[in-house]
Amino acid sequence: MYLAVMGYGTVGSGVVEVLNMNKTQIAQRSTVGKLEVKQILDLRDFPGDPNESKFTKDFKDILSDEDIKIVVETMGGLHPAFEFVSDCLKAGKHVVTSNKELVAKKGYELIELAKSNNVNFLFEAAVGGGIPVIRPIEQCLAANDITEIAGILNGTTNFILTMMIEKNMTFDDALKLAQEKGYAEKDPTADIEGFDACRKICILATLAFGKHIYPESVSTQGITKISLKDIAYVNAYDSVIKLLGVAKKISDKKTFVAVYPAVIKNGSQLSSVSDVFNAVLIRGNAVGDVVFYGQGAGKLPTASAVVADVIDCARNDEKRKPIFWEDAGEDDLVISELSETAVYIRAKLKAEKDSAVAEIEEKIGRIELLTYDGAEKDEIAFITERKSEKELKDAINSIGEIETISVIRVTDY
Amino acid sequence: MYLAVMGYGTVGSGVVEVLNMNKTQIAQRSTVGKLEVKQILDLRDFPGDPNESKFTKDFKDILSDEDIKIVVETMGGLHPAFEFVSDCLKAGKHVVTSNKELVAKKGYELIELAKSNNVNFLFEAAVGGGIPVIRPIEQCLAANDITEIAGILNGTTNFILTMMIEKNMTFDDALKLAQEKGYAEKDPTADIEGFDACRKICILATLAFGKHIYPESVSTQGITKISLKDIAYVNAYDSVIKLLGVAKKISDKKTFVAVYPAVIKNGSQLSSVSDVFNAVLIRGNAVGDVVFYGQGAGKLPTASAVVADVIDCARNDEKRKPIFWEDAGEDDLVISELSETAVYIRAKLKAEKDSAVAEIEEKIGRIELLTYDGAEKDEIAFITERKSEKELKDAINSIGEIETISVIRVTDY
Numbered sequence: 147m148y149l150a151v152m153g154y155g156t157v158g159s160g161v162v163e164v165l166n167m168n169k170t171q172i173a174q175r176s177t178v179g180k181l182e183v184k185q186i187l188d189l190r191d192f193p194g195d196p197n198e199s200k201f202t203k204d205f206k207d208i209l210s211d212e213d214i215k216i217v218v219e220t221m222g223g224l225h226p227a228f229e230f231v232s233d234c235l236k237a238g239k240h241v242v243t244s245n246k247e248l249v250a251k252k253g254y255e256l257i258e259l260a261k262s263n264n265v266n267f268l269f270e271a272a273v274g275g276g277i278p279v280i281r282p283i284e285q286c287l288a289a290n291d292i293t294e295i296a297g298i299l300n301g302t303t304n305f306i307l308t309m310m311i312e313k314n315m316t317f318d319d320a321l322k323l324a325q326e327k328g329y330a331e332k333d334p335t336a337d338i339e340g341f342d343a344c345r346k347i348c349i350l351a352t353l354a355f356g357k358h359i360y361p362e363s364v365s366t367q368g369i370t371k372i373s374l375k376d377i378a379y380v381n382a383y384d385s386v387i388k389l390l391g392v393a394k395k396i397s398d399k400k401t402f403v404a405v406y407p408a409v410i411k412n413g414s415q416l417s418s419v420s421d422v423f424n425a426v427l428i429r430g431n432a433v434g435d436v437v438f439y440g441q442g443a444g445k446l447p448t449a450s451a452v453v454a455d456v457i458d459c460a461r462n463d464e465k466r467k468p469i470f471w472e473d474a475g476e477d478d479l480v481i482s483e484l485s486e487t488a489v490y491i492r493a494k495l496k497a498e499k500d501s502a503v504a505e506i507e508e509k510i511g512r513i514e515l516l517t518y519d520g521a522e523k524d525e526i527a528f529i530t531e532r533k534s535e536k537e538l539k540d541a542i543n544s545i546g547e548i549e550t551i552s553v554i555r556v557t558d559y
Numbered sequence: 560m561y562l563a564v565m566g567y568g569t570v571g572s573g574v575v576e577v578l579n580m581n582k583t584q585i586a587q588r589s590t591v592g593k594l595e596v597k598q599i600l601d602l603r604d605f606p607g608d609p610n611e612s613k614f615t616k617d618f619k620d621i622l623s624d625e626d627i628k629i630v631v632e633t634m635g636g637l638h639p640a641f642e643f644v645s646d647c648l649k650a651g652k653h654v655v656t657s658n659k660e661l662v663a664k665k666g667y668e669l670i671e672l673a674k675s676n677n678v679n680f681l682f683e684a685a686v687g688g689g690i691p692v693i694r695p696i697e698q699c700l701a702a703n704d705i706t707e708i709a710g711i712l713n714g715t716t717n718f719i720l721t722m723m724i725e726k727n728m729t730f731d732d733a734l735k736l737a738q739e740k741g742y743a744e745k746d747p748t749a750d751i752e753g754f755d756a757c758r759k760i761c762i763l764a765t766l767a768f769g770k771h772i773y774p775e776s777v778s779t780q781g782i783t784k785i786s787l788k789d790i791a792y793v794n795a796y797d798s799v800i801k802l803l804g805v806a807k808k809i810s811d812k813k814t815f816v817a818v819y820p821a822v823i824k825n826g827s828q829l830s831s832v833s834d835v836f837n838a839v840l841i842r843g844n845a846v847g848d849v850v851f852y853g854q855g856a857g858k859l860p861t862a863s864a865v866v867a868d869v870i871d872c873a874r875n876d877e878k879r880k881p882i883f884w885e886d887a888g889e890d891d892l893v894i895s896e897l898s899e900t901a902v903y904i905r906a907k908l909k910a911e912k913d914s915a916v917a918e919i920e921e922k923i924g925r926i927e928l929l930t931y932d933g934a935e936k937d938e939i940a941f942i943t944e945r946k947s948e949k950e951l952k953d954a955i956n957s958i959g960e961i962e963t964i965s966v967i968r969v970t971d972y
Contacts, residue, residue, distance in 0.1 A: 164702050164845045165702075167704075167844070167845070168702060168703065168704050168844070168845065171701075171704060172701070172702060174883065175697075175701040175881070175883070177881050270699065276845070276846040276847065276849065277846075277849055278695045278698075278699030278700065278849070281694070281695070281698060281699050282691045282694070282695065282699075284588075285691075285694060285867060285870075285871065286683065286691030286694050286695075286864070286867050287691065287863070287867065288584075288585070288588040288866075288867050288870045288871075289577050289578075289581060289585060289862075289863045289864075289865075289866030289867045289869075289870060290581065290863055291580075291581050291584060413831055413833075414831070415828070415831060415832075415852055417831075418826055418827070418828060418830075418831045419828075420826075430863065431580070431581070432577045432580070432581065432689070432859040432860065432862060432863035432866075433689040433853060433854065433859070433860045433863040433864075434689065434853065434854045434857075434859075434860055435853060435854075436689065436690055436691070436851070436852060436853035436854075437850075437851075437852040437853065438849070438850075438851055438852075439828055439849060439850040439851075439852065440846060440847065440848060440849035440850065441846065441847045441848075441849075444847075446845040446846070446847075447845065447846045447847055449702075449845060450700070450702045450703055450843065450845035450846040451699070451702075451846075452702075453701075453702030453845075454698060454699050454700065454701050454702045456702075457698075457701045457702060458698065458701075461881070465878070468588070468590050468874070470587065470588070
């Protein structure tokens with residue numbers, strides 16, 4: 147069976163490499179024999195590349211090639227990826243993509259288009275890179291009502307936080323190191339502000355709960371405000387700070403979805419996910435908690451997920467794989483406040499410490515004070531009890547003797 | 560679509576419960592509408608059970624019922640499970656099982672039988688309970704050459720080791736507690752001697768490498784010889800002891816498969832798997848390391864995996880899902896010695912410590928001595944460098960000034 151690859155960057159070239167590297171077993175597992183790349187779309191030239199003869203700069207060459215049954219989209223960005231993918235689906239070609247922006251923003255439209263053309267539109271690589279996550283949700287956990295998902299979904303920010311936690315590097319130095327290592331782009335905004343994680347949790351929440359969650363509706367907070375002081379205080383609580391994407395089903399019409407840094411106790415499965423690794427925790431009403439862990443990015447891991455989807459398209463050439471993804475209704479609500487949570491707070495003291503603690507405990511209940519060697523004398527840090535988040539916020543705002551600097555949710559994962 | 564359940568024990572009754580609890584979404588995901596239990600086979604009586612009217616004591620009632628398209632086998636044991644499953648497959652019914660003994664010993668035969676009758680024989684629940692493992696190997700990681708698998712595959716032994724590590728309980732006390740909590744059976748042999756983990760690693764190795772690995776050919780060591788002294792010494796190495804099932808591909812014809820306690824560094828994904836939880840690490844040549852974590856046993860988690868397979872059978876009623884599982888050839892070899900490993904050794908001193916250390920280092924190279932508060936004066940414990948396991952064993956045996964008590968492999972996961 148023939149395929150085309152659109153976009154010969156890191157992931158696209160990785161797809162060609164994996165198809166070649168493991169061709170014998172891929173041919174066996176596809177059940178249709180060899181899977182061969184016939185055309186590669188890229189506007190750049192790749193002189194000397196072993197696949198040089200397969201390159202084209204004209205999308206129409208691929209669209210009109212009836213031999214090509216499966217098209218891999220690894221260009222990234224919304225345009226022209228959306229138009230090209232739409233055209234391929236309309237032409238009766240299966241499409242596999244690693245493009246999270248495309249899926250998060252246009253997933254519903256493209257799935258409907260695939261359905262009406264009786265082809266598959268698969269996107270395992272768009273979430274969690276090489277880690278199998280989407281298929282487990284769709285198939286392995288099909289017998290469960292999924293109530294909650296929490297994931298470390300962005301390798302760049304996890305690397306930066308790991309360097310801050312383990313090497314005591316400042317955020318700026320850790321970001322610089324991530325850029326030197328090629329983990330962060332020159333403009334790191336999408337990673338460090340949480341936008342990348344947001345797209346991924348939107349896709350996961352949509353698959354788990356069945357209705358399209360759009361990134362615009364999701365409260366998204368990055369890691370730029372995390373300081374080494376927060377890391378040190380939280381360490382005294384035997385915990386670490388990780389950037390999480392979280393989705394909880396509140397009711398049929400109401401979902402909590404948000405991206406935020408969170409305090410996680412050491413010893414949990416998510417706390418030990420370090421460097422550029424990712425992990426996704428899924429809570430089902432029958433299976434309990436399951437966690438999937440692996441490399442969330444990188445050439446070959448991501449390509450491995452793309453090729454698994456390609457194999458699945460080949461196996462299911464005649465049959466559509468069902469995906470449960472409806473558009474959001476007008477009365478579907480995405481909320482960003484938890485009905486119950488504990489929080490970590492760091493604040494400037496505006497009065498004597500004992501007096502401030504008395505006021506805090508009077509207004510928000512018992513707290514656990516944190517400290518570390520070298521903590522500033524005029525600061526205070528503590529963990530609250532679990533309470534309604536709205537009540538907690540109101541109470542914190544009413545405390546006159548401190549000025550809040552950081553507020554970070556404490557998870558129970 | 561109608562199904563039957565054979566064996567109304569913990570898992571079987573859980574299957575009926577999950578089918579009922581999540582029936583709306585299961586009907587949606589099956590793509591064939593409602594999945595309904597029509598008959599339940601069990602020799603016992605269940606007066607007052609809500610499904611009382613569905614019970615039969617005669618297997619032929621199920622076999623001859625043409626409405627029943629899918630049969631769930633949750634009886635356990637080899638006989639009559641093997642005969643019943645064979646008859647169902649021959650009668651053109653899909654079979655889903657959670658019976659690891661059946662799959663580990665008769666997997667090849669039953670898969671071939673399913674193939675020749677154009678039905679599915681699925682067994683996700685036979686490894687790792689609720690954790691999706693088999694389907695990820697077969698599908699999500701299909702683009703990878705899998706080189707290695709290592710798993711904490713038995714919840715009972717993991718619970719016992721966790722109690723020893725965290726509560727300083729002796730093996731006997733921890734086993735007793737496991738029995739009180741219902742995690743261990745009255746006769747705990749299959750768990751504590753590693754036989755249960757052995758069946759599971761055999762199934763995983765077979766799926767990953769494609770040829771049937773039989774339990775009889777696998778070196779299997781349990782945890783009965785692990786003492787609190789070993790736990791304490793290994794803690795001084797910032798590590799824990801876990802019972803692992805390990806499979807490595809050495810060459811096309813040669814596989815290392817074994818079950819043994821191993822030393823694992825804290826901070827790794829496997830080290831933080833505690834209590835009755837299980838985890839499986841899979842190493843692929845494209846994806847790197849991925850880890851799947853969750854509840855390896857228990858009524859609803861296991862039932863959740865069985866029902867996922869049932870849904871898959873319904874979805875693929877007309878089409879067989881491919882499984883790559885050949886019988887082992889006469890020249891296929893399962894080995895039980897590693898080409899390279901470090902080991903932890905605890906030994907009785909038969910000479911002065913300094914003199915013994917000198918002899919050890921002369922014979923096996925540099926070692927890292929371990930100690931803890933309260934260590935016996937006439938004992939020594941250390942970690943060796945990584946070496947050929949055969950050479951290490953020979954060298955250890957040649958040391959005259961110590962008498963070896965424990966030898967435990969150190970992993971690099």
